[in-house]
Amino acid sequence: MALRGKPVDAELVELTELARTAGAAVADTVVQKADRIDPAVWIGRGKSEAVAERVRSEQFQLIIFNGLLSPTQLRNLQDMVGSDVKILDRPGLILDIFAMHARSRDAKLRVELAQLQYLLPRLAGLWRHLERQQGGIGTRGPGETQIEVDRRMARKRIGALQEQIGRLGRARSVQRSGRESLPRVALVGYTNAGKSTLLNALTHADVFADDHLFSTLDTKTAALVFPSADGLQGPPPRVLVSDTVGFIRSLPDHLFDAFLSTLDEVREADLLLHVIDASNAEFRTQAATVSDVLSKISVDRPVLTVFNKADRLDARPDHLLREYPDSLFISARTGLGLAGLRETVRQKTVAPAAAR
Ligand SMILES: Nc1nc2c(ncn2[C@@H]2O[C@H](COP(=O)(O)OP(=O)(O)OP(=O)(O)O)[C@@H](O)[C@H]2O)c(=O)[nH]1
Ligand SMILES: [Mg+2]
Known part of the structure; x- marks a missing residue:
């Protein structure tokens, strides 16, 4: 893994967690001083050469950069380490985790859209690579044509995906409006804060929760039933509680856009529970990230802060x-x-309704 500048330990811990979630075992970490950066390779020139050398001699299979590599930087680095070593930047790593965890058709379409948008400007690099492997006169022409074909196909697929996702979103919103008009509560928070575990604990929903980042890509809604007050007639009061996709610092833009409409639940909620992992040393930064995202998507709902763990x-x-x-x-x-x-939650949701 390669980090730049003066990374706080937390950043290193988080990148390691992301790598572990993606299934990688971290063999070594390289930190680059901020004043020696060569824009051509994202880190320092000397350091990049040393990294390439070690990668080759120790036969590492993957290098992860803790930032966004431009297509040119990616190509330059790839040229240095050779084509059989995989290079990922932070957005690429997060995209990979999302791809791994997407289960529903909806989540799969969203991840594919984000991946294609991320790949599109990087296609040329991928092809240059193949040309070099094949080598020789005459391979360049077809190669370049192939890039054009690929780009056109990618753009066409992006259009089709956007359309399908839009259709699914409209269907979901119709579904939501058809639901009983119960008060709605949405769980929001940094990835791994314990949102799904809390949904399960509150509602006995059977939602998957585990110690990996971005376990939840499909938001689930379940009912939280309050005990009836003595002497009251009718069904016991209930609210609907929804889980959401976790947030993370510098989430890739394409992913943010692709999953934005899944946050409709959040926009329409009567109450947000902001779940914070109190045991995480970085909880303040994490909570600030969540608040930033909420204001970025102009969510202006009452928030109840819940320190978990x-x-x-x-x-x-x-x-x-x-x-x-x-x-x-x-x-x-x-x-x-x-x-x-x-x-x-009862006081802030069903109690005011009953008092009306
Ligand atoms: N010790 C402790 N661990 C908890 C608590 N709540 C959740 N966890 C653990 O924290 C990890 C993450 O929990 P999840 O419920 O999957 O977290 P999440 O916020 O849904 O995460 P994403 O869906 O990945 O964004 C799991 O290993 C849980 O068992 C808690 O109150 N105490
Ligand atoms: Mg979850």
């Missing part, structure tokens, strides 16, 4: 209470604080 801390730190006075402290895993959370 309390079981990993000894006690609720006083400073958190001061910094986030209205927040709750819970553990989706052990159930700690869930009764209080349910009651707060």
Whole structure:
């Protein structure tokens, strides 16, 4: 893995987590001082040569760069390490994880769209590569034509995907409007904060949760049923709770755009639960990333801040209470604080409706 500038440890931890989620074992990490950057290769010239040398001698299979490589940088680096070593930048790595975790047709279409848009400007590099392998006079002409063919096909496919995704989105919105008019709650938060675990704990939905980044690409909605108050007639009050795709710092633009409409649930929610992993040293940066995304997509819904994974801390730190006075402290895993959370959600959703 290659990082640039003065990376905080957290950035290294996160990149390692991403690599692990994608199935890579990290053999070594290289950090480049910010003042020695050669724009042609993203890191320093000397460092890039040293990396290429080590990659060859130790037969590493993959290099991951913690940033966005331009198509030219990618090509230059690829030329240095040779064609059998895979080079990924951070967006490429995240795209790969999304591709791995996409299950539904909808998620698969979205990931394919983002991948094609990411690949389109990089196609020329891929082809140059093949030409070089084949070598020889006469291979260039067909190669160049092939790039044009590929680009045209990619653009056509992008158009078709956008259309299909648009259609699915409209169908979903019709479906949503046909749902019972129950209050809606959406779980938002940084990837791995525990949103899916919390959805399961609150609603007994059977949503997949695990210790990998971006486990959830398909948002699931389930009902949270409150016990009926004594003496009240009729069905017990309920709200609909939706899981969402996790956020991450510098999410690739194409992915952001492709998954944007899945956040409609968030835009239309009556209440957002912002789930924060209290045990993560970087929780403040993570929470800020989430708030930034929410304001970027102009979500202006009431937010309840929920610090999760309390079981990993000894006690609720006083400073958190001061910094986030209205927040709750819970553990989706052990159930700690869930009764209080349910009651707060009830007060902020069904209780006002009943009082009307
Ligand atoms: N110790 C502890 N671990 C938890 C708690 N809640 C969730 N986890 C763990 O944190 C990891 C991530 O949980 P998920 O529910 O998949 O997180 P998520 O926010 O849905 O993640 P993405 O879908 O990847 O964005 C899993 O290994 C959970 O078991 C908790 O309260 N305490
Ligand atoms: Mg999840």
